[in-house]
Amino acid sequence: MDYKQMEQSLKAASDETRMLILKYLSKEALCICEFTELLDMSQPAISQHMRKLKQAEWICEEKRGRWTIWSLNEKHELFEVLSTLLAMLPEPERTVESLVAEGKKVNCN
Template structure:
């Protein structure tokens, strides 16, 4: 990893909302519509964050019909470091389980 790659990585990780996105993705792959509920943000705002995470190669996308499912890139050279950093953070207030309990969990397939 060179300086410019490290800068891109740290900028991608160094945002509150992107940290939350990565923390959620530690548990399971999710689509944008689930992030809108979890983070109370608009779809375009979430998409901007996902573009930055994708540019840093921290996330991967999988097309399922008209849906895009996002997951952590487990092949990233700094994946173990990312997991360690995220494990230092508290769990988000809003959980995937609470979303399901509220009947707001969307299965995008």
């Protein structure tokens, strides 16, 4: 990895919403529809953030029927750095468990 590649990787992760997305993904793989509830954002807005994270290779996608399930790319050269940084952040106010309790958890399988 050279300086430019590291800069691009770190820039992609240096947005509050993208940090939240990465924090959620550090716990479990999720679908866009779950992020719409967790972040109270539209699907197109979240898709733009996912596009940037995917371009930086921070995340991976897996197709399950008509759904796309997103997870962290554990093979990324800076994965250990990212994991350390994410561990330093507080837990988000909304959690997947809170979605379940509110009856808003979507089953994307």
